[in-house]
Amino acid sequence: MAPNDPSDRSPQTGEEEDFATLFAASESKATAARIGIGDKVRGKVIAISQDNVFVAIGNKAEATIDAAEFRDSSTGEILIKVGDVIEATVVDDGSRSGAPVLRRVMGRGGANVAFELEQAFEHQVPIEGLVTGEVKGGFEVQIGSTRAFCPGSQIDRPGRGERVPGSQYIGRRFPFRVTKIEQGGRNVVVSRRDLLEEEAAAAAARTWERLRVGAVLTGTVTSVRDFGAFVDLGGVEGMIHISEMSHARVERASDLLSVGQTVEVQVIKVGETTDNRGRRQIGLSLKALAADPWTTLADRYPVGATVHGTVRRLETFGAFVEIEPGIEGLVHISKISTERRLNHARQALEVGQSVEVTVLSVDPEQRRLSLSMVETARKKQEAQQAEDRAEEERVMASLKQPGAMGTLGDLLAEARRKK
DSSP: OOTTOGGGSOHHHHHHHHHHHHHHHHHHHHHHHHOOTTOEEEEEEEEEOSSEEEEEEETTEEEEEEGGGGBOTTTOOBOOOTTOEEEEEEEEOSTTTSSOEEESSBSSSOSOHHHHHHHHHHHTOOEEEEEEEEETTEEEEEETTEEEEEEGGGSSOOOSSOOOOGGGTTTOEEEEEEEEEEGGGTEEEEESHHHHHHHHHHHHHHHHHHOOTTOEEEEEEEEEOSSEEEEESSSOEEEEEGGGSOSSOOSOGGGTOOTTOEEEEEEEEEEEEEOTTSOEEEEEESGGGSOOGGGGHHHHSOTTOEEEEEEEEEETTEEEEEEETTEEEEEEGGGTOSSSOOSSGGGTOOTTOEEEEEEEEEETTTTEEEEESHHHHHHHHHHHHHHHHHHHHHHHHHHTSTTOOSOHHHHHHHHHHHO
């Protein structure tokens, strides 16, 4: 008897294998039956061919998705690998093709544009289109051989910054949501904003899971104002007040940040209430993540050290002098000049003036730095007096020498001429 002869197997073994096969088939059918057109599914990539990507979407159930959806438009390379997890929409439950068919975005490689438009409209699956021009009230979008219209208000999400010129959209491909199909497909209206709002809402949900005071997040600057900058943290917008941008004094937020810039920030406030648009106030800080120069100030500027600084503010009680970015010290009015009594610091100094100051005291905890301008003057005066005394002593010593000629005044005058 041949080794593979079915009669060689026991009746029990054959029944077990038949049962396993039937069970697997029924499980696959049950899974497929639970999937309906328009359903959003999540699955793992199990195989990739030239034309299709195969995705496991349930126990024993497989679906396919066009490989064109994952190709790099410039190189043709498939930008996905086995093991990756994707989310997509069911456009065929298997009743026509025998296996479920998925799409993430319509319009990529599909030959039947009219069918894809109908599917995209019915099941709210995004469809890709090329913005070809700006027309009255909006933009012209080419989807395969079909010309669609996107209202100007639907091409993007409203932002805090300046309006983006329409020319920035022309010539670019975007996914759109089909909002209307009339006259047998001759009148198609699409919206990009709907998709962006959905993406933002999903991103916001993920962001709120991490959003708490003390959290460090990465975001993108969306708008820069005089008082600060707004940052998109992923569907949630926060604000960096100008006082939280740097330990150094910042005159204008635009000196430090620009729209589109990526920044790492720390959350310093999460509002308990919402504004009239349902948004909670989120306070952010760049300064909190930067090294505080005050912590090492006493080591870098010990008492008695002489440094150069710039006058930043003038008050009746004294002048504030910046000795490095973010570090300002006070020169009390009594420490500005030894020559006269001042009623206001501006009588001796000007804003922006470069001065030499001496460190009198450093208090990092209170963030106070006491400076003086008279210490240097006193040192110079004392040095001059010491030099004069030394000169007189040399002259007096010379008078005691045998043969010394002239009066003391003559000798001092002669000594000064020799300098």
